[in-house]
Amino acid sequence: MTDSETVRAGRTDRWRGLAGAALLSAAVGLFTQSSGLVLVAGVGTVMLAYARVVTPPSATLSVERSFDPADPARDEPVTVELAVENLGERTLWDVRIADGVPDGLQVTDGEAALGTSLRPGAGTALSYEVAGSRRRYEFDPATVVLRDVTGVVERRVRLSADGTIGWRSAADERPAITPRQSHLSGLLDIDEGGPGVAFHTVREYQARDPLRRIDWRRKAKTGEFATVEYRRERSARVVLTVDTREAAGLAPASGQPTAIDRSVDAADTLLGELIDAGHRVGVAALSPPTLLPPGSSEYHRRRCHDFLARPPFGSGGTTARDTDVGADGGGSIDADRMISDLLARLPGAATVVLFTPLCDPASATAAKRVAAHGYDVTVVSPDPTATATTGQRLARLERRERLRQLRGHGIAVLDWEPGDSFVDALSTGWSR
Amino acid sequence: MRTGRPSAVAALLAGGVAALLVSVTTVTTLMGLAAVTVLAVGLRHRSRSLVTLGALGLFGALLLSGGVSTRPGLTLAAGVGSLLCWTFAQTAVDLSGSLGTARTDRLERTHLAGTTALVAATAIVLDVLYRVDWGTLPPLAVACLLAGAVSLTIAFRP
Numbered sequence: 001m002t003d004s005e006t007v008r009a010g011r012t013d014r015w016r017g018l019a020g021a022a023l024l025s026a027a028v029g030l031f032t033q034s035s036g037l038v039l040v041a042g043v044g045t046v047m048l049a050y051a052r053v054v055t056p057p058s059a060t061l062s063v064e065r066s067f068d069p070a071d072p073a074r075d076e077p078v079t080v081e082l083a084v085e086n087l088g089e090r091t092l093w094d095v096r097i098a099d100g101v102p103d104g105l106q107v108t109d110g111e112a113a114l115g116t117s118l119r120p121g122a123g124t125a126l127s128y129e130v131a132g133s134r135r136r137y138e139f140d141p142a143t144v145v146l147r148d149v150t151g152v153v154e155r156r157v158r159l160s161a162d163g164t165i166g167w168r169s170a171a172d173e174r175p176a177i178t179p180r181q182s183h184l185s186g187l188l189d190i191d192e193g194g195p196g197v198a199f200h201t202v203r204e205y206q207a208r209d210p211l212r213r214i215d216w217r218r219k220a221k222t223g224e225f226a227t228v229e230y231r232r233e234r235s236a237r238v239v240l241t242v243d244t245r246e247a248a249g250l251a252p253a254s255g256q257p258t259a260i261d262r263s264v265d266a267a268d269t270l271l272g273e274l275i276d277a278g279h280r281v282g283v284a285a286l287s288p289p290t291l292l293p294p295g296s297s298e299y300h301r302r303r304c305h306d307f308l309a310r311p312p313f314g315s316g317g318t319t320a321r322d323t324d325v326g327a328d329g330g331g332s333i334d335a336d337r338m339i340s341d342l343l344a345r346l347p348g349a350a351t352v353v354l355f356t357p358l359c360d361p362a363s364a365t366a367a368k369r370v371a372a373h374g375y376d377v378t379v380v381s382p383d384p385t386a387t388a389t390t391g392q393r394l395a396r397l398e399r400r401e402r403l404r405q406l407r408g409h410g411i412a413v414l415d416w417e418p419g420d421s422f423v424d425a426l427s428t429g430w431s432r
Numbered sequence: 433m434r435t436g437r438p439s440a441v442a443a444l445l446a447g448g449v450a451a452l453l454v455s456v457t458t459v460t461t462l463m464g465l466a467a468v469t470v471l472a473v474g475l476r477h478r479s480r481s482l483v484t485l486g487a488l489g490l491f492g493a494l495l496l497s498g499g500v501s502t503r504p505g506l507t508l509a510a511g512v513g514s515l516l517c518w519t520f521a522q523t524a525v526d527l528s529g530s531l532g533t534a535r536t537d538r539l540e541r542t543h544l545a546g547t548t549a550l551v552a553a554t555a556i557v558l559d560v561l562y563r564v565d566w567g568t569l570p571p572l573a574v575a576c577l578l579a580g581a582v583s584l585t586i587a588f589r590p
Binding site: 014015018021024025026028029030032034035036037038039040041042043044045046047048049050093094095096098111113114115116117145149150151 | 435491494495498499500501503504505506507508510511512515519522523526527530531532533534535536538539540542543546547550551554555558559562572575578579582
């Protein structure tokens with residue numbers, strides 16, 4: 001039987017006032033010599049006696065909750081089924097069930113409640129559809145009210161049933177931001193021993209090593225103590241770096257979003273998903289060099305979001321320009337200094353996602369220099385080029401050459417075309 | 433089916449029958465009709481206050497008719513109808529309030545059948561007891577015996 005907690009057991013107010021009515025009926029009946037009214041009073045009295053004698057039904061119920069599908073994709077509706085069975089030997093005449101739908105989960109079809117009666121051994125199921133977005137929702141116990149057949153007494157219980165459901169986020173459903181899965185796919189495996197789950201190595205026993213990590217098999221064979229090391233797991237540190245230089249404020253045509261606008265939108269999208277996935281995420285700008293160090297709290301998420309909404313990221317930073325050949329990004333000397341500033345601010349052992357249109361040599365140099373300092377670098381490159389003029393066509397060819405060179409250096413590059421959404425680009429833009 | 437509809441329909445049926453049985457004078461007829469109308473409005477809007485008002489009106493008509501009626505069986509039947517009408521109407525309002533638009537038809541059918549059986553069986557037993565020739569025993573003594581039996585039942589409740 002399911003764990004149950006009785007919240008209340010007692011009489012309802014169903015027949016409140018019946019005693020007064022019976023008394024009045026008897027009095028009027030006796031006063032007017034009306035046998036009929038005395039009989040009516042008798043019926044009322046017997047009903048009152050019944051209400052006094054009857055006891056609240058026992059909670060002999062078992063409940064089981066299931067989800068279909070159990071691992072829903074983003075925006076996919078989920079059917080929740082709460083199966084209820086009467087395991088007792090008495091009929092439960094009046095069973096009212098309300099499932100413990102957690103806050104934030106929306107019931108889109110059906111009702112998360114049911115009223116029924118159950119014979120011994122009989123069962124029923126409550127089915128409804130929900131929609132949500134978070135990775136984890138924990139259901140509360142179902143509330144069940146059991147009443148006698150007339151509804152004058154009740155027992156209110158809370159029945160526990162396992163219930164956790166979560167939706168996959170967009171990040172789960174598309175390729176990782178870098179083709180090297182280890183960079184951003186959930187927990188980051190690092191080649192370092194310690195506590196964890198995957199075997200890594202065996203080393204000499206040291207005092208204060210936990211007993212559960214001692215290699216007892218080796219002890220039995222050789223008589224020596226040794227300690228098993230597991231592959232240590234930790235979340236990745238990611239710095240979303242937006243190329244906010246004037247050279248990046250490019251758009252295929254006036255009135256269209258610039259590469260900086262698109263980069264900021266994409267960074268904002270990634271920010272939430274990476275934090276949801278348990279990573280520590282920071283935000284940086286190339287010009288002026290700015291860094292919000294990595295963090296993973298809800299407060300940090302809001303702070304990054306606000307940070308991305310302000311200059312140099314947000315409106316007021318750069319005005320759109322058409323792409324054309326010969327853009328140098330305001331001078332390679334300035335660019336060098338910006339990259340040096342960024343490198344000085346970056347935390348150690350981080351993955352750097354650089355959002356840049358790659359329309360000048362300095363942007364490609366930035367990616368290569370950061371990679372040369374030992375960071376995992378992924379370039380997300382919103383393509384701002386057009387093909388209306390010969391100069392624009394040449395700029396496009398130069399940009400493609402930079403993409404090719406970066407890939408040749410082992411840097412993952414996502415080529416994001418103007419008409420595509422960021423999500424679409426993630427599934428098609430790695431090899432373009 | 434709307435939650436509480438079977439109970440609401442049953443309440444109106446029971447109330448209608450009770451109103452018909454209490455219509456022995458013009459006043460009780462009008463009172464009965466007014467009570468059922470108020471009850472119907474209360475059930476339409478799932479209002480507990482209006483439902484209670486309607487049931488009270490029906491009970492008032494029952495008291496007035498019982499005082500002048502010479503047929504105890506009809507008064508008893510009207511009383512049963514009033515009681516069922518009141519409890520069914522409360523069920524309709526109650527279910528609608530607690531379970532929204534959830535499926536409750538099975539629960540309601542069980543409640544209607546169970547309550548009707550209990551109240552009707554009680555009324556039949558009392559009517560049979562009333563019809564037995566108790567010799568010189570006055571009706572008040574029968575009532576006292578009944579009250580005593582009920583009190584003992586309550587006192588010896590497990």
